[in-house]
Amino acid sequence: MTLESTTPTNARAAAIEARPLYQQTRDLLLKRIIDGVWKPGGYLPSEQQLCGELGVSIGTIRKATEDLVIHGLLERQHGRGTRVVPHSSAKSRFRFLRFVHGDGRPLDPVAHLLTQTVRAASAEERRQLDLDANGKVLALTRIRSEKDQPLVYERLALPAQTFAALGLETGEDIVEEVYVFYQERCGVTIMRTVDEVGLAMADALMAQHLGIAIGAPVLEVRRVAYALDGRRVEYRESFTAHLKYKTALE
Amino acid sequence: MTLESTTPTNARAAAIEARPLYQQTRDLLLKRIIDGVWKPGGYLPSEQQLCGELGVSIGTIRKATEDLVIHGLLERQHGRGTRVVPHSSAKSRFRFLRFVHGDGRPLDPVAHLLTQTVRAASAEERRQLDLDANGKVLALTRIRSEKDQPLVYERLALPAQTFAALGLETGEDIVEEVYVFYQERCGVTIMRTVDEVGLAMADALMAQHLGIAIGAPVLEVRRVAYALDGRRVEYRESFTAHLKYKTALE
DNA sequence: GAGTGGTCTAGACCACCTG
DNA sequence: AGGTGGTCTAGACCACTCT
Numbered sequence: 001m002t003l004e005s006t007t008p009t010n011a012r013a014a015a016i017e018a019r020p021l022y023q024q025t026r027d028l029l030l031k032r033i034i035d036g037v038w039k040p041g042g043y044l045p046s047e048q049q050l051c052g053e054l055g056v057s058i059g060t061i062r063k064a065t066e067d068l069v070i071h072g073l074l075e076r077q078h079g080r081g082t083r084v085v086p087h088s089s090a091k092s093r094f095r096f097l098r099f100v101h102g103d104g105r106p107l108d109p110v111a112h113l114l115t116q117t118v119r120a121a122s123a124e125e126r127r128q129l130d131l132d133a134n135g136k137v138l139a140l141t142r143i144r145s146e147k148d149q150p151l152v153y154e155r156l157a158l159p160a161q162t163f164a165a166l167g168l169e170t171g172e173d174i175v176e177e178v179y180v181f182y183q184e185r186c187g188v189t190i191m192r193t194v195d196e197v198g199l200a201m202a203d204a205l206m207a208q209h210l211g212i213a214i215g216a217p218v219l220e221v222r223r224v225a226y227a228l229d230g231r232r233v234e235y236r237e238s239f240t241a242h243l244k245y246k247t248a249l250e
Numbered sequence: 251m252t253l254e255s256t257t258p259t260n261a262r263a264a265a266i267e268a269r270p271l272y273q274q275t276r277d278l279l280l281k282r283i284i285d286g287v288w289k290p291g292g293y294l295p296s297e298q299q300l301c302g303e304l305g306v307s308i309g310t311i312r313k314a315t316e317d318l319v320i321h322g323l324l325e326r327q328h329g330r331g332t333r334v335v336p337h338s339s340a341k342s343r344f345r346f347l348r349f350v351h352g353d354g355r356p357l358d359p360v361a362h363l364l365t366q367t368v369r370a371a372s373a374e375e376r377r378q379l380d381l382d383a384n385g386k387v388l389a390l391t392r393i394r395s396e397k398d399q400p401l402v403y404e405r406l407a408l409p410a411q412t413f414a415a416l417g418l419e420t421g422e423d424i425v426e427e428v429y430v431f432y433q434e435r436c437g438v439t440i441m442r443t444v445d446e447v448g449l450a451m452a453d454a455l456m457a458q459h460l461g462i463a464i465g466a467p468v469l470e471v472r473r474v475a476y477a478l479d480g481r482r483v484e485y486r487e488s489f490t491a492h493l494k495y496k497t498a499l500e
Numbered sequence: 501g502a503g504t505g506g507t508c509t510a511g512a513c514c515a516c517c518t519g
Numbered sequence: 520a521g522g523t524g525g526t527c528t529a530g531a532c533c534a535c536t537c538t
Contacts, residue, residue, distance in 0.1 A: 250442050
């Protein structure tokens, strides 16, 4: 039975649809997560219930949810149920953190918000965030540190419209990832990020906050973050003098 | 039916085994790939045939092979069959290449082998490759370039024992990834790499080959590559002055 | 004990490729 | 036309968690 139209009633009919049934099912579950039908941390109905409600077999339900589990959106708990992964969970906290110490030790930083303004987007920000010429961004700068030692200077640009409700306090220390706030205060769930790591030279602000000389070489990470629905919702430039960027492939 | 012992004959009996049947099946297929029963580029028996031979249902076969497809070892071709991915295929060629041009354009480099020696492993190489105090490595240095423009200077260290049969020609230009040679000449298939990106300063050799000043800042990528069986089989240090390192998360 | 996800089976039909 | 992988079904039983 297809999940988009109304008539077909069996597998043969479903095959007439262009997209496989399990993909339709996956997208329907995804839509409910996006729409907040099931909140982060909340449990879905059991697989059996979903079978009945959606009119598909349990194998199809499992294949659909597996996709979302792989993408870090759902979490299966044997014997308990399947729930929407909250961004605040430890699993989620380190999901997108790629910085490590120079010797390879993992990092567990605190963020300190420096500035926060709403302004017209720069050309680069418009390009990265796919905004039009009148696009506005919520621009944040912050320092991420560990044990009062400043390690990363960051500039973030968020589409102002999407993040009108963010409301962070300048000067506040933030333990969680900002992705937690995006999710809790603005309903934006980050699904995927694309990073480019390169070289840069410290400008006056970086130098001041990182305690290095102006013009000193720094590692620059440019990140674009994508929401569940594929929209680009964050452009971030991170600068660090001593940390490394670590990642595993396949 | 279990794949390791001999007696059980149905699903109930298989459940007595500690590990799920599909994992045992996956590992058995993996072992055959490692042992060269099916060569890179060669086709496996059809799913139906595997069912019969291994005494498991088609669903179990599919779950097992799916695992290997995700890890980039097998490739399904609708209507043709399932084959072992050759490292020389385009898909495989760019699988572990993370460098891009400064403006984000993809890279398609040629490698030029500079030096090749067998020597005692350094402390760092022993640590990264898990070698003992007497460990020897095959050490290679090379330049990767595009249109005669040198872009990356690389030092590679390979456990000498494993790569006795490698036999590359110093001064030769190599279009393929060296991973192709590892696989074709030494039977070593790379499954996974872990990269750490940091800052460094150009030494005399890098400066000479990259056409930059001694002491100029460069991007340094340290990579450890893992073979199918989990052994660490390559430690690589790459240095570049102008390229970026690009990667997508989840 | 009741309910959940995890594994496994034994089929069916479809979509695709090759001869 | 025949064989391959891709999708889907309708069950069964197991392992785990909670009450």
